[in-house]
Amino acid sequence: MERNLELYDVTIVGGGPVGLFAAFYSGLRELKTKVIESLPELGGKVRGFFPEKIIRDIGGIPEITGEQLIQNLERQAKTFAPTIVLGQRIAYMERQKDGTFLLTSTNGEQHHTRTVILAIGHGTWEVQKLEIDGADQYEGHTLHYKVGSLEHFRGKRVLISGGGNTALDWAHQLEPIAEKVTIVHRREEFSGLESSVTNMKRSSVELLTPYVVKQLYGQGTLLEKVLIEHVGTGETVELPVDELIVSHGFHIDLGPIKDWGLDMMEGRIVVNGKMETNIPGIFAAGDIVYYPNKLTLIAGGFMEGPTAVNSVKMYLEPNAQPMAMVSTHHQAFVTN
Template identity: 65%
Template sequence: MKKDGLYDVTIIGGGPVGLFSAFYSGMREMKTKLIESGPELGGKVSMFFPEKTIRDIGGIPAITGADLVERLKEQAQTFAPTIICGQRISGLERLEDGTFLLTSTQGDIHHTRTIILTVGHGIFEPIKLDIEGAERYESGNLHYSVGELDKFKGKHVLISGGGNAAVDWANELLPIAKKVTVIHRRDEFRGHEQHVTHMSEAAVTLTPYALKALHGESDHIQKVTIEHLETGETRELEIDELIVNHGIRGDLGGINDWGLEMKDGHFVVNNAMETNIPGIFAAGDAVTYPNKLKLITGGFTEGPVAVNSAKKHLQPESPLADLYSTHHDKFVDA
């Protein structure tokens, strides 16, 4: 096992909130480490919707997930934090001096004075179709995420799902696909109102329907059977591509055993992003508190709040003044 030096703060989770938190931690002049369990930074955005257009970030009318991650990575590097990918943190030990030892599943040890958890839902896995034979189409035209939009150009795309992901992908594909059909097991979609309205006006929506069977040759689906969940009526649809957005399962691994207060799979925090364990803070999709805003922009506020709380934890006697990039020496001198 190997261990490097002591850090002021270790951020676990390299998605958008973790990356912005790393930048702000540098602003606060803390020695910062960021650890991401996956092979690359960006979290859920990089994994599931790199080509999806994001429109709910202030000051950025539209940006793809991949471009947003690239900008966040550049910003996070401003104060040269230590960034490690491909390590999943599992173990936690608190030493007599109040510092923490974090252990990865590979056996690496990280020494830190505070911790900020921006782990989202943990290791992400899409909820797959529970239909016999579905696995053989995963190398063909059955998709649980969308990498390149061009493969759907001029095709009939069937989307199964009713949340934000399904609605947003329908709207992304409408300009390039020949036809977009969306089926959902409930009558109402759970996406943002304006996005649902746009989809409903331009795509074919079938509710309450669910996939019942897949029909094809080799690894290619040619048609599907769908079932009306109230009448039991079935019908067949000829399709070119199938996208399944039935949600994501998250696995926090060993973090579940740290003794953190949880509610519905999220860390309970107060308005200072403090968990029930002193010195451990959390932000982003990983947390819950009254009136939580489940947007990336909400996490961009929670991250700096967690950083400020970590700074205050390290220097409890020092008043924590507001800090703005427009006043920071690094940017003023530039």
Template identity: 55%
Template sequence: MTEGLELFDVTIIGGGPAGMYTSFYSGMRDLKTKLIEYGPELGGRILIYPEKIIWDIGGITPIRGEKLILQLNEQARTFDPTVCLNQQITELVKLADGNFLLTAATGEKHLTRTVILTVGYGILTMQKLDIEGADRYEVTNLHYTVQELEGFRGKHVLISGGGNSAVDWANELEPIAASVTVVHRRDHFGGHEFNVLKMKESSVDVRTPYALTQLHGNGTSIDQVTVTHMETEETVQFDVDHVIINHGMRCDYGPILNWGLNIQDDLLVVNENMETNIPGIFAAGDFVSHPSKVRLIAGTFVDGALALNSAKLYLDPEATKVAYVSSHNERFIEKNKKIEAEAVKSSH
């Protein structure tokens, strides 16, 4: 069953920020690493919001999602891990020798000594607008994500939703759109407090508690919408050029739910060392729940390092508990020399 399969020290399932950083950190700890991603490229949830500006990563000034993905991708490959794309792991079996055999939907098999799950919210699908006939406008001016801000310049935009993305899009579009209106079913917004305050203090027209209830158009594009007050049922019409929907995501963890892991309320319960209830399986990122969880990208990096350190100690109980910092880590000596040589060369 495992004959001919290459054995890896660590296999990371999930190629979002947590998975990419964990792959890098695994190289720092000199472990033979494989990174498996369900989709055709690394990036995870950020791929849905490439134009979104991210402010809350230590040491990095505001950065667009697409650029952060590029940098994380480059960092993840620092120590040449094996990267497998377009593979959904459907089966996990712990063998008699303690190793794990992973099987993908494609039939490909992977052999590993430990597993780190960084699957985020699983396979994500957008919550579609629940209005009859809405799908006909998806090819014109009904959007579920913002790919390029410039397409909204000088336009009248209505955003339906109250999460981080809705608030961020409102703040991003406010300086360039002719007008931005945000409608949300509740008075409270789920975005970060600073960004919500920024939106409310700008020219964005915030309407709560309202819901988008009707689309009016010519069959190919929307030119007007109706929103309804959730309590009084009062209706208001807005002329629009674009409608953006941010009603959240549906998450699907698929076969992972059948692996015997302790999953509660759609989150995998781990301890402070990112250990799951199955020895040899660790987890990090949005998928996990623990008392000190920080639900920021910066928090996923910490989770990933903790999970990897636990995997290292699982494999070698005599190992140091954490990696040496990069300035003292031998794995960076040759890489630093190359960087310094390139710097000298470019200065001449």
């Protein structure tokens, strides 16, 4: 190990919502903190794929866009000036003789830390693309795997392929501005939240189930119509379409971290109530963790991140208080 590497109390791997809030809380606990994000900007999947999606399941915030949420979390995370490293994917971990950890990224850069919090979501992710000949000619023009700007769809005939919460949320947001919104889903039942499904069935959004997209037709990069096929009967229908949004989920890859020796269950890292993994000094929070009755919401991760930070504090300083004071009492927020 290069002996001139700066030693941090905790390195948070992952700069999404959970990692950012954990960084803020780590500052409250006066831990020397580093955040490492594999993407070129903070925010993870929320900023990358859902910047205009309305998020409603965070207590005290009736609604907020993904981009606004990340902007707020980024500002909050920087309260105590953590070191932030972007564009590095951590691949290797080596425990040193003194019990600290040496983390190495895929570009060879190394990071020295006393503890680690893994807040990597589901790891690196790639959208599950539409596997149809010729689909790539429309991608980024009239075929979309994320919604960057709602205004792009104003007055358009929009077809959404998918049946989860993301597909339903996009349909709900596009309904007032698009000429027409249609959802096709390969199952009769939708997998979104019950209230979202109920609202969609009461809306003007056309729901076609169980159908799948089979063929795209258009000129150059512009879609003109889509052929869909009934899963059961094989019946086909042509739909006039200006824009196609595909929401089929993601391919998930933990990468080399899955070889660190961490206990895994259902593709996630097993933790206890203190967010401790089976490796002393390594903790985890957010979508990557598994424990009974886990709440798979951002709000759940906002509890897990501080819990992991408190466990880090106790790991480093066994006589420390098990939890931080209420943040409003912290010296950084007290004015004379």
